[in-house]
Every structure is written in C-alpha cells, then in structure tokens.
Amino acid sequence: MTLSSSALSLAPSQLSLAISNPGALGTIDAYINAVNRLPMLSADQEADLGRRLRDHNDLDAARDLVLSHLRLVVSIARQYLGYGLAHADLIQEGNIGLMKAVRRFDPDRGVRLVSFAVHWIRAEIHEYVVRNWRLVKIATTKAQRKLFFNLRRMRPDGRSLGPEQVADIARELDVRPEDVAEMEVRLSGGDCALDAPADEEDRYAPSDWLADEAQQPDRVLARRGMDALQGEGLEHALSSLDARSQHIVRARWLADDGGATLHELADEYGISAERVRQIESAALKKLRIALSDRQADFEAA
Template identity: 45%
Template sequence: MAETKTLTTTPSARDASYSGNMKLSLTLSPEQGLNAYLQEIRKFPMLEKDEEFRLAKRWVEDGDTAAAEKMVTSHLRLVAKIAMGYRGYGLPIGEVISEGNVGLMQAVKKFDPDKGFRVSTYAMWWIRAAIQEYVLRSWSLVKMGTTAAQKKLFFNLRRMKGEMKALEDGDLRPEHLTKIATDLGVKESEVTSMNRRMSGGGDSSLNVTIGGEDGSAQWQDWLTDDSESQEELLGQSQEHEARMDLLKDAMSDLNEREQDIISKRRLAEKPMTLEELAKIYGVSRERIRQIEARAFEKLQAAMIAAAAKGPGLIEG
C-alpha cells in the first residue's frame, strides 16, 4: 500500500493574499531536505493537455480536491526551477520553494480552464509573484520599496550588472548607471541606492552565531563601542565647566576694553580681525595687537593663580 503524504507548503496564516480551503495530502517539505524533496517531486508525472483540462473542470465545477492536488503536484518541478533563479539573494532555497508552492496553489485555485491556457503558463506568474514578495519581505528588515519600478529594479539589477560585467563591489560606472536607469525607467539615484544596499548583502542579525569556545558566541558579543564612555564624557564636561568658571573669574581682572578685545579675538566663534577692531577703537592694528597680548598675559596669570586652588585643571 502506497504511503500517504501531506504537502506542508500549505499557505500560512501570514499569507493574506491566499484564500480558500485547498488541502493537499502530500507530506513534502523542501525545508526538511532539499535533495530528497527534488528527487521526490520528479516522481509526479507531467499532465497532458486533455487530462489537465479534465482535472481543472473537476476542481472548478465539483470542488474535487484530488484533481487539484494532481494539478499541483505535477507542477512542483516548475516551482523548483523558478525558485532556483532566486538563489542569489542569500535566502534558504527551501523556503523560497515553499513560497513558490504557495503561489502555485493560488494559481490552481483561481485557474479557469475555459480560457484555453495551460496551468503552467498561468501559474508561473503566481509563483514568481509569491517568491518575489517573500524575497522583498525577508531580504531586508528595512523596506526596500514596493512600487512596480522599485521591484523591477531590485530583481533586474544583478542580472543587468552581470551582462555589463560590472559585478565588482563599489558604485557603478557612470555609463552603467545611466543605462540601467534608462532601461528600467528609474532615477540614477535610485539605482545607486539599491546597488549599495544589495552589495551589502542585506541585513544581518546581531544574534548570528560566529563560534567561540563553546560555539555559542554571537556577533553582538564581538562588537565594541568606540565612542567615549559616559564616565569620560561626564569628567570632560565637569572639567570644561570648571575651566569656564576660572575664565569668567579671570576676565574680571581685565578692563572693559581688554575684555572686549579678548572676547572678539579669542572667544568668538568667528573672531574679528585686527583691522576691524582698529576701526572700532580708532587706533592702529599694532595697538590692538599689543592690547590683546597684554590682556592675554594678565588673563593667563589670573587663571593659573586661581587653578592653584584646584590643581589639575590647567596644565603648564
């Protein structure tokens, strides 16, 4: 007696696009063993056009799930073939095939035999759509863009780069960038952005296991923060405030003109020139320089004297 099997590629609850209660009796899962799965699906015979039509009519008119199952199983090889074309996105091929199988079942459910098409012709569009949605959903946690143009760019960029022999890392050459953007009807900036994201290989989880003594070390365990610690930042902030207090006290030892010249020459974000200050005070540039130098010496001496009460704030 032949073993009864159940197809485990039945649409999951997250697949909102699928509706219906098609249940198949085959236990075949590409995620549990790809080679065994591929060998198993080769055992299902291809359907002749007349037989396919009869099965489709039985499914559409009578809801015969056995007929639907036979149409699905006879096209599992088609799904696997299409899915293999999406191996370059770094996703488990078993999962890609499973998503394609969902698209196949959607196609069989909606297939109208009276329109004269073969199931394979109709189903390939559903299969590709299901796989592409999965790739876009899984390849990056950051939304890739869901417009028709963005999808077309995502799924054609690698192929076009291959044709141009431009698969090396880095930005595209201007002539390649222009051709791709023109052929796909998108902006050059969109091509550059997509190419950079795809060259990065998609998103990576911080919880990826990368070895260690017991084999359980994760990527995040090896990440280091190069920024200064909170303790260092707090210490620097406190030191800065102390220095500013010393400066404020020392400035009180200068007269009004000296304070103004030091402020505008040494403390302003955009220091004034000697020429500008000379015009303000009606003196020569040399005189302004002398006043600034004397004021700075007085300021420095006052700060050093004040810092003696709190050593470490000013280095000699």
C-alpha cells in the same frame, strides 16, 4: 510522459503523506527527487481537472493539478538561490504561488497551467526574497522591486556604477536614474547589529555611540527643577502657611507612618473632620500656587 487514468488516481497518494508530513521525505534532495518522478498531465487531463475544480470545487482535482506542477516550482526556486535563502524555503513560497494559480486557473482560456502559474510562483518567491534578504526591507515600490531583481545582474562584476551606466540601466528598465542610484546604495550596504554580541566585550557597536537621553540638557534641567521643588521649594512653600495648616499638611501627606486621618486631626484640634478637610484643601491650593511660582522663577533663571 503523461498520466494514465489509473496513474492519475495513484500519483497524489504517493506524495500526499509527504506534503502533510515533510519529515516523511527526509531531506530537500529526497523531496526534489520525489516530485520529479511525478508524471506530467496531458492537456486534456489538465483541462478536465481544471473544469472539475472550477465548476464543482473538486479539491481532489486541485490536488492533482498542484502535485503535477511541483517540479515547476523546484525549477523556478533554484533560480533564486543566489540571494542566500534556503532552497526549501523558496520552494515552500513557490508552492503557495502555485496553489493560488491553480485556484484561479480557467482551462477554457486555452492557456496551459504551466504558463499561467509561472507568474504566481515568481510573485510569491519575489515577495519572500524582498522580505527576508535583509532585516530591513530593501524594496517597497514597484520600481524598487524591479531594480532589486535586475540591478544585481546588470552591475558589472558587482562594481559601482558610473553616471553613464546608471542612465543606461534606467532607460532599459524604464525607471528614473535617481531610483537606480538609490537602489545601488541599498544593495551595497549591509545589516549592522545595533548592539555588539555578548561574547565580544571589546567590540564597539552603534548603540555605544547613541546619546544618553537622561543626560540631555532639557531633561537635566527638568530633574533639577523637580529636585528643587521637592526639597527647598516645598519647604519654602510650606513656610507660607500658618502653623495649623502646616501641621495638617505634614501629618496628612509628609508623614513616614502613612499619614494621619481626618478624624485623628479633628480630635487633636477639637474641630470637625469636615473642617480639617476644608483647611487641608485651602492649604494644598496655596501650596500649588507657591510651587508654580517657584518653578516659573527657576525656569526664568
């Protein structure tokens, strides 16, 4: 059945509201029933719409081409239900591929849109399946994608493959046997949560077996060295200073009340604030050298 000129103008309006508001159709079954009722285009009508889109960027023509092929997307998406993904999501991705095909469609090549669009619809659905089948993307290269969509079908009853079967599949798909063996391992595995669910207190998860980085030997030694420098090491370094330098450093940097100002210490010793700053700077330089030597001795020990 093909669209008449009057039906061609009416068909898009029948679904335009539903496409912009999926809730208007209710369920996925209602959507499928609706798109299956849309008449198909004849070759002449399809070519005319394709030229209007190509030559005049007629979006109404693009809409008519898309709507008349929505049933094709439904049919192709149904073939991928075995991957555990929602039919509605597969259809949605396929519709994106259909719109890309319509944008690139050239009616003067003598190829019907249905033949041209199949590639784009499958490509979008393939990308969606690979991206969402597992939490970790299972196929990235072209060979891995080919294996992903063929190995499940070619494995006998889902059982492990023997060396001869691996070689046969590799030869048939024109990939390396190593790629077949690797993809079989990936397909046989599964996602595993790093942490146990909150409602399963007695269950162990991989995170329970991870090493505590804070208890790594190098970090333990680093903490001990820092503790030594901040406690006994600092006191030992301060003891190498003269009494005035010690007092200035303690008053400026180690006091609990926020530290004395340069002017307060200048008044205490009867010298200028600049002279206090010079004494402080020289004392801090000596402290850094003493602490550096202390740390080197600790690491050597």
